[in-house]
Amino acid sequence: MNNMPAILVLAPLLGAFFAGLAAWIQKQLSYYIALAALAVSCVAAVSVLADVITSGTMQYRMAGWAPPMGIELRIDLLNAMVLVLISVIAFVNLVASVQNVAREIPDRAPSFYVMYLLFVVGLTGVTATGDLFNLYVLIEITSLTSYALIALGDKDRAPLAALNYIFIGVIGASFYLLGVGYLYITTGSLNMADVAVILTGIQGSTAVLTAFILCILGVWIKMALFPLHVWLPNAYAFAPVGFARVVAPLMTKVMVYVMVRLMVTVFGMEYIFETLHLADAVVWLAVIAILAGAFTALFQKDLKKMLAYIIVCEIGYMVGGAWLGNTLGMTGAILHILNDGLMTFALFLALGNIIYMRRQTVFSDLSGLFAAMPWTMAGFVLAGLSIIGVPPTCGFFSKWYLVLGAFEAGAYHFAAALIISSLVCAVLFFKVFEICFFAPAPGAQGHHVPGNPQPPHDIHTAGNLQPSHGHHAAGHAGAVVMAEAPVSMLAALGLVSASIIAAGVYAGTIVDTIILPFLQ
C-alpha cells in the first residue's frame, strides 16, 4: 500500500501542530519544522505524480473504508499536477519569505508559520480529495486561515479588506455547501465518483440543476470571477507579503481546479454542454471578466493593485476556456492553471523583493529599479512577458490553446478578448518597465534610497553574484547604488523564472502526458 497521498496532505498538518508546540521552546524552531514539513510534502507530491503518470489513478481509503462509505483521496493526472504546483510553490515561498515575515510580523512569526502550514493543508486537501463534503471542510480551512493571515497585513487597511473577504467568502462557501446538500438529497452519496454514476440516471431533475448552479456559483465567488471579484484586489494587496505571495498564485487556481473537477468528474461534460444551455452565457461572462480585469488594471496607480486585477483577468481566461466545451479549450484552461500559478508567483516574488527594499509600490516610487535591483527586475520582466504571452515563455502556450479552442467553438468574441487583454497587459507592463528604467531615481546622489535601511552585507553578496553587472548599472544610472534583495529571495525568483521558461519549452510534453490523457 502506498501512503504517499496521505503523507502529501497530512505532513504539513502534523508539522503545524509540532511547530505550534515548538514555538514555546525556541521561536526559530517553528520555521524549521514548517520547512521540513513542506519539503516532505513536496517529495511526496512529486512521487505521487510520477506514480500516477506510470500506473494511473491512485486511490487512498481514509481509515480503510471503501469509498462510498468512507472518504477517499483520489489522485489522477489533473490533481497530481496541481498538487505538485501547490507544494512546490508553498515550499519555495517559505524559503524566500522568511525575511519578509521577520520584518512584517516580528512578534508572532511562529503563529504565522502554523497558519501558513494549515493553509497549505487546506489547498492540498481540496485538491487531493474525492469526496464532496470533505472538499467543503478543507475549503473552510483554507478560507479561515487566509482571512486571518490577510488581516495581519497592512495595519490600517488589511482588517477591513479581510472583513469584506469574510463576508463574501462565507457566502461562497455556503452556496457550495447548499449545492452539496441538494446533491446529497437526490443521490444519497458524497463520493464524487459515486455521485457521478448516480447523476447519469437523473439528469432532468430540477434539484440537480439547482445543485449544479449553487456549487458553481459558490466556486466562482471563491475564485473571484468578474462581478464576484470585489473582495480580491484589496485582500491580496494589503496582505503581508509572505502570505500574498502564496495566496495570489494558488487560491484562485485551486478554485479553478475545483470547478474543472466538478464539471469533468461530478456532473460530466455531457450534462453541462448538452442538457444545459448555459455555456454561451458563461463564455460571455468570461469575456466581460477578461476585459474588465484588464482595463481596471490599466487605471491602477499601485503595482500591488495592478497585479491583483491581472489575477481577475486571468480567471476569465480559465473559466472561458473550460466552458468553451471542446478539448482544446479545456486543455488551455488546465494548462493555464499551471502556467498562471508560476507566472503570478514570479510576479509576486519580485513584488515582495521590491517591497522588502523600497517599502512602497506606488508607481512614482518605482523609479531607478532596473539599476538598483537588476536581478529582481529581470525576473519581473520575464514573468510580465509571460503574462503578455510572448512565445518562449509558458504564458504563450496556454493562450495559444485557448485561442484555438475559441476558434473551434466559434467563440470569436472570446478569442478577441484574449488578444485585446494581451495588448492591454503589454501596455501595463511596458508602462511599469518605463518607470523603472527611465525615470530618475529618487534622491539619486550616490546615496541609499531614503527610508531604506539597507544592511551592508546584502550589497556585498549581491555584488559578488554579478560584479560586472553591478558596475555597469552604477555607471549607467550615474549615481544609483545597487540595492538588491537578499540571496534567498533572488534564488527563489530565479528558480521560478527558469520554470516559466521550462514550462513553456515543455508545454507539449505536459499536454501530451498529463492533460490529454486526463481528458480522455
Add this chain to the structure above:
Amino acid sequence: MKFIGFVIVCLTGGLLLYGTVDLPDWGDPASPASTHLSDYYIEHIVEQTQVPNLVTAVLADYRGYDTMFETAVVFCAGLACFLLLRDFRPKKDRYFRHVPTGVMLHFKNPDTRLVAGNEFEHMDKDWVPSDMIIKTVCRILIPFIQIYALYVVAHGDFSPGGGFQGGVIFGSSLILMAISYNLKTLVKRVTEKFLSIFAALGVLIYVGLGFLAMIMGGHFLDYGMLAPLLPSDPGHIRALGMLGVEIGVGIAVMAVMVIIYMNIVSEGRHDEGL
C-alpha cells in the same frame, strides 16, 4: 443598490424553491438519502466497530478524516483570535487596589514600583467587586460541570455526546469562573501557555493516532491497526480509537473556547476583562 440586492435575494430564493420541486417527500423512507448509504451503516456499524452510537461511528470512524479537519478548523479559530487580537504592548496607566480597604491607587508612570506585600493587587480602572452569592454558587457548580464534561466526552460512543460537546462544556466551566470572579483569577490558574499547548496537543492526539495507524501498517486513521498496542479485546479496538480521538477533540475545543473568550473580552490584553 438596495433594489439590486433585493432582486438577487429573490432570484436566489426562487432558485432554491425551484430545486425543491424534485426533492423526495419529507421523511420519505424510500429517498436516496435513507436508502443508499444509511442501510449499510445501520446494518454493519455495530458489527464492524462495536460502537452502539451510530452517529459517533460515522463521525469519528467512517468520516473521521472530516472530523479531524473540523477540529483543525476549531484550532484555526483560536489561533486566529490570538494572531489578530493579542496585544503585547504594556499598559501606560496602572491601577492597584488595597485589598483590605478597597482603596484604588493610580500610577501614571509605568516604571513606578509598588513596594508593599500582598496587600495590593493589580487592578483595572473600572473594576467592580464580584458578588459573593454569585462567587459561592459558581465555586460549588464549576467542579460538577467539569465532571459532567468529562462524562460527556467519555460516553460519546455509547450515548449522545462526544469531544465537541464535552469540550464546550468544560470550556464554559472555565469561562464561568472568569465571569464570576474576574479574568485574572482564571489566567492565574490556566495560563496562556497552558491553553496554547493544549489546543495544539488536542489536535495532535487526533492526527497522531492517525499516523500511528499508518506506522502500524494500515491506512491513515485505521484504528483497527492499533490492536497490538493495547491489551484489550481486538474487536473493541475501533471503539477505543474513537474514544482516543474524542479525548483529543475535547481538549482542543476546551482550550480554544477559553482562548477565544480571553482574547475577545480583554481586547487581547488578558487583564480583568468583563
